[in-house]
Amino acid sequence: VSTDIQSLVVTPLGVDDDAIAAAYRVEAAARAYDVPDFPPICRHRHAGVIRHPWPGTQCHRFLARLDGHPVGVLNVEFTTLDNLDNAFADLIVDPAYRRRGVGRTLYQRAVEVTLAGRRKRLMGNTVGQLPGGPIREGAGGAFATAMGASPALHEIRRNLQLSDVDEAALDRLLADAYARAEGYSLVQWSGFVPDEYVDDVAVLAGRMVTDAPMGDLAWEKENIDAERVRADEAIRQLHGSRRYATGMRNDATGHLVALSTLALFRTVAHHAWQGITLVHPADRGHRLGTIVKIENLRYTLAHEPALKVIDTWNAEVNSYMISINDAMGFRPLDAWIDWQQDLTG
Numbered sequence: 531v532s533t534d535i536q537s538l539v540v541t542p543l544g545v546d547d548d549a550i551a552a553a554y555r556v557e558a559a560a561r562a563y564d565v566p567d568f569p570p571i572c573r574h575r576h577a578g579v580i581r582h583p584w585p586g587t588q589c590h591r592f593l594a595r596l597d598g599h600p601v602g603v604l605n606v607e608f609t610t611l612d613n614l615d616n617a618f619a620d621l622i623v624d625p626a627y628r629r630r631g632v633g634r635t636l637y638q639r640a641v642e643v644t645l646a647g648r649r650k651r652l653m654g655n656t657v658g659q660l661p662g663g664p665i666r667e668g669a670g671g672a673f674a675t676a677m678g679a680s681p682a683l684h685e686i687r688r689n690l691q692l693s694d695v696d697e698a699a700l701d702r703l704l705a706d707a708y709a710r711a712e713g714y715s716l717v718q719w720s721g722f723v724p725d726e727y728v729d730d731v732a733v734l735a736g737r738m739v740t741d742a743p744m745g746d747l748a749w750e751k752e753n754i755d756a757e758r759v760r761a762d763e764a765i766r767q768l769h770g771s772r773r774y775a776t777g778m779r780n781d782a783t784g785h786l787v788a789l790s791t792l793a794l795f796r797t798v799a800h801h802a803w804q805g806i807t808l809v810h811p812a813d814r815g816h817r818l819g820t821i822v823k824i825e826n827l828r829y830t831l832a833h834e835p836a837l838k839v840i841d842t843w844n845a846e847v848n849s850y851m852i853s854i855n856d857a858m859g860f861r862p863l864d865a866w867i868d869w870q871q872d873l874t875g
């Protein structure tokens with residue numbers, strides 16, 4: 531292993547076009563190598579996220595250069611409205627420059643930034659191979675272990691190829707589900723949630739962390755209110771993303787009690803990321819999860835005719851959500867781990 535860490539320089543990432551392009555090159559090379567079946571990174575959104583961070587986050591970004599050449603990127607993200615003891619690190623090294631200590635150097639910077647921000651825990655995630663699944667080298671997991679982090683949550687990424695979807699099967703699933711969902715009505719929107727439901731969306735989004743399995747991950751309930759929902763929407767517009775949402779309203783109370791969302795990035799028309807799918811505990815048992823998920827797929831397709839693939843993540847143990855995904859035709863692709871390290875011990 532040739533290590534010449536002397537010529538490695540880590541500097542804060544600027545927001546000028548050159549800095550953003552350098553970060554893009556590193557991330558694109560890593561993605562093509564580590565998860566080749568991911569969609570290409572949307573350049574517009576990539577720059578947008580750097581220039582316009584999500585509300586309630588503070589990002590500390592760095593670029594590592596070896597002999598002047600960009601080889602690694604680090605983003606240490608602090609949430610500022612909740613989870614004040616946590617920091618999340620995104621650490622990526624160009625595959626052509628791995629095993630030379632670049633990752634270790636960036637990790638040390640992540641620890642310094644985390645402690646300087648008076649945060650106690652560092653988190654991050656990595657991809658690994660599933661038995662029989664596409665090859666994943668596993669560098670991230672080996673690296674996280676070498677840095678002393680522990681696996682805290684195991685997730686499976688599932689992928690839906692829309693060419694494989696059996697529409698008649700979806701019709702049957704929906705018909706069965708609607709038979710159990712008397713007293714609820716469908717609500718759909720793209721972009722901005724209607725005013726009358728913004729508080730309900732905040733409640734549902736805030737439950738995501740408490741209701742979905744989180745394993746040993748010390749991630750607290752997020753403080754989400756109507757103002758934060760609106761702030762997120764405004765930033766999403768700046769990122770150039772398009773988002774489609776389907777909810778179910780409890781007709782007796784007037785509240786929106788179920789929600790599923792899909793998002794597409796501006797320059798990648800064939801691919802969508804699954805966002806939240808959640809049913810309020812008081813309204814479970816009416817197949818609302820199945821309804822919002824299938825209806826939202828159809829709603830999105832009506833606006834996005836080029837859509838071909840959807841990616842979603844579920845905790846390994848989230849059997850209810852996984853059974854809906856399986857029935858819709860989602861197939862497991864790879865295994866993801868959320869890592870956690872206590873820096874105070």
Ligand SMILES: CC(C)(COP(=O)(O)OP(=O)(O)OC[C@H]1O[C@@H](n2cnc3c(N)ncnc32)[C@H](O)[C@@H]1OP(=O)(O)O)[C@@H](O)C(=O)NCCC(=O)NCCS
Pocket residue numbers: 531560564619620621622623624627628629630631632633634635654655656657667668669670671672673674676677869
């Ligand atoms: C993980 C990653 C950042 C490592 O970058 P790197 O510059 O190669 O890391 P380093 O050279 O500093 O490696 C540090 C130690 O991690 C371990 N390690 C890293 N890659 C490994 C691999 N492929 N196999 C086994 N151990 C590995 C080793 O213990 C290594 O020390 P050594 O080379 O002295 O044996 C890089 O592979 C990457 O970008 N992967 C994709 C993104 C990712 O998973 N990031 C981690 C988020 S927590």
